[in-house]
Amino acid sequence: MIALHPGHRPPSPHHDGATERPLTIAFVGRPNVGKSTFVSRASGRYVEAVNAPGTTVAAERVPLAVGGRRLELVDLPGTRSLVDTPAGGEPFWTQLLATRPDAIVLVADAGDLVRHLPLALACRDLGLPLVVAANLADEADEAGIETDLAALSQLLLAPAHRTVGRTGAGVPGVLDDAARFGTRRRAVRDGDDVPRATVPASPYPPSVEARLASIAGDLALAHSLGAASIDAAGLEPFLADRTVSPRGAASIRAADELEPERWRVAEAWVERIERRRAIRPPRREALTRLATAPWPGLPLFLGVAVASFAAMVFVGGWLSALLGEVWAATVSPVLTAVFTSLVPLPALASALLWALDGGLLAMVSVGIPYVLVFYVVLAILEDSGYLTSAAVLLDRVFNVLGLPGRAAIPLLSAAGCNVPAIYGTRVLPTRRERLLGGFLVTLTPCSARSAVVIAALAPVAGIGAAFAAFGVVLAVTVGAGLAANAVIPGRQPALVLELAPLRMPVPANVARKAWRRFRSFVIVATPIMVVGSFVVGLVYESGLWAGLAAFIEPATMGLLGLPAIAGVAIAFAFLRKELALQLLVALAIVQYGASAAAPGAFLSPAQLFVFAVVTCVSIPCAATLAALAGEFGRRAAITMSAATLGLAVGAGALLARVLSIA
DSSP states (O other): OOOBOSOOOOOOGGGOTTTSOOEEEEEEOOTTSSHHHHHHHHHSSOOOOOSSTTOOOSOEEEEEEETTEEEEEEEOOOOSSTTOOTTSSSOHHHHHHHTOOSEEEEEEETTOHHHHHHHHHHHHHTTSOEEEEEEOHHHHHHTTEEEOHHHHHHHHTSOEEEOBTTTTBTHHHHHHHHHHHHHHHHHHHTTOOOOOBOOOOOOSOHHHHHHHHHHHHHHHHHHHTTTSSSOOTTOHHHHHTTSSOHHHHHHHHTHHHHHHHHHHHHHHHHHHHEEEOOOOOOHHHHHHHHHHSHHHHHHHHHHHHHHHHHIIIIIHHHHHHHHHHHHHHHHHHHHHHHHHHHOSOHHHHHHHHIIIIIIHHHIIIIIIIIIHHHHHHHHHHHHTTHHHHHHHHTHHHHHTTTOOGGGHHHHHHHTTOHHHHHHHGGGSSSHHHHHHHHHHHHHSOOHHHHHHHHHHHHHHHOHHHHHHHHHHHHHHHHHHHHHHHHHSOOOOOOOOOOOOOOOOOOHHHHHHHHHHHHHHHHHHHHHHHHHHHHHHHHHHHHTHHHHHHHHHHHHIIIIIOOOHHHHHHHHHTTTOTTHHHHHHHHHHHHHHOGGGSSGGGTSOHHHHHHHHHHHHHSSOOHHHHHHHHHHHOHHHHHHHHHHHHHHHHHHHHHHHHHTTOO
16 A cells, blocks of 8 residues: 655646657566566557567557556566566666656566565565556465565555456456656656655665665766766666656666675565465466477477468468469469550560569568468467577577577578568577577578579479488588587577466457568568569560570589579579569579479479579578668678678588589
8 A cells, every 4th residue: 555645736837748758657667577478468559479588678668548648668678687687688677767657567477476576576676666566366366375465565655456458357456556657756756745755664674774874975976077987877868857756777787785784584475475275286387398308398389380381382372372372363364454555665574573573472472471380389389488488498509509498499491581580680689699599590591582493393303302302401500500509709608598387378369469470570571572573574684684594504503503594583582581482483494495384394394493402591581681781780690691602502512413413
């Protein structure tokens, strides 16, 4: 309960809710506590929620109106303490205070409060209004855990609510309290004469309090001197705009010393407020243990991987054929008639058709079927919590490559599209790990490259050949990862993960998650596909490809055992990977005639195998290269691209000799 001093007067006229900035409510919590799901339910707007470690890598802001107040909910990365670096960058407290929060909502696991209360104490010590959401309360009930939240409220001197983020139970009460206390805190910070909350009694020993007082005094002096003589550890801006008080800033400076004390307090409080009934552990806990044990965890993981691949092959292939036929029957004739009649230059008209007919057809027949199916599968795995189990299971495997098990998350997402996976490497804690992870992402077959492998090999050599090609790519990737781990200096830190229990996926969450990612992919990829197709069309229609083919023919034939047109197709796959097969067929028709309308008509199964592997491993597409440069710098991006080109040529040359085509 919050005790208030008397003497309240109405806020000043300049605090009109229609003109002032929205109240900022920062959502804080450990990983896998349902924080993002809570924000989604609170706002009615989708916020990325993955049930995997470190997947929120940047603050996400969601506007909302509650009871006439304008709010901005800020979903921050999951963290274990204020000094943690959850996104591999600056300490968490800098991200928290940079949002200038008016109040904090601490989302905790109602069934495991002893591990969550230290973070609640750290937030309370900042001097900001705090509301605790004891989330996952339904799971706590199932486990036989009862908590006296009224007693917890008295101890923290902060409201504590029982919530279930997935269903919305208790969410409105949390928002209402956060908005109410945030409004009062905003008024206090702006100098209005309003009731002030009673300062909670300190749970720490006098020696700790004396240390905090000493640090607070130093920081207050540093503030008065403009931090000219005393290092304020970057806290000066926050003291200046009164985001936190000197004592709150002192709790940040002394966080390492305070952590053991906070754990001691949490353990003592939980003994007072929690009661556990002896019941059988929930089934999901047993399933989680099985999923993370070598047996049957590894066979289960292989089964999940094969099932995911099969869904892409069969469901994606069926959708691809269906949508391609519909496009060819309805859209293509119209576009052809329009451009051939309106554009006077035949070569330009054809290039435009390459862009708007071929490019958009590639999106319809490759992007929609394969990427969408993959994102649905990935959303199911994420919402179930299985990705965390997979990360724990694969930790030792990834250790060989210098990576923690959590690297499985961006690498799995890379199978849909490499671009978001590059950004997903931010969940890795060190630059060395991010570089290694980014390199492996560029070698991971995205849906476009997978479509080339499947479409090139399955109709001619069977699905077994497609699996074999992916096996070769996997071998190349593992070998390259081992080499990179040996070359890049540094050591891999120990893995620390919050293990999410297995849960039944929520269909609405799966649908929203898959749709949001797919929409983002379409927005990014469509312009690249259209522009890339136009460039390829100009090169093709102008006949420039013939000169390029003659130039690269010695290397293509001598090293890879492939005709020159295959080398041209592989080169232009830099613009768009799925263009490789389309361009190969188009060039073959020009060179060999209409009988070459299928790859199997002019390439042997062995040549198609080499073509598929080289295309899959070779230089990443333009969009991925741009993401690499933005995330790691141009030098690293060029180095990674050169390495993939060397690996592709080397693997292709070796295969050509093993298969006796060169």
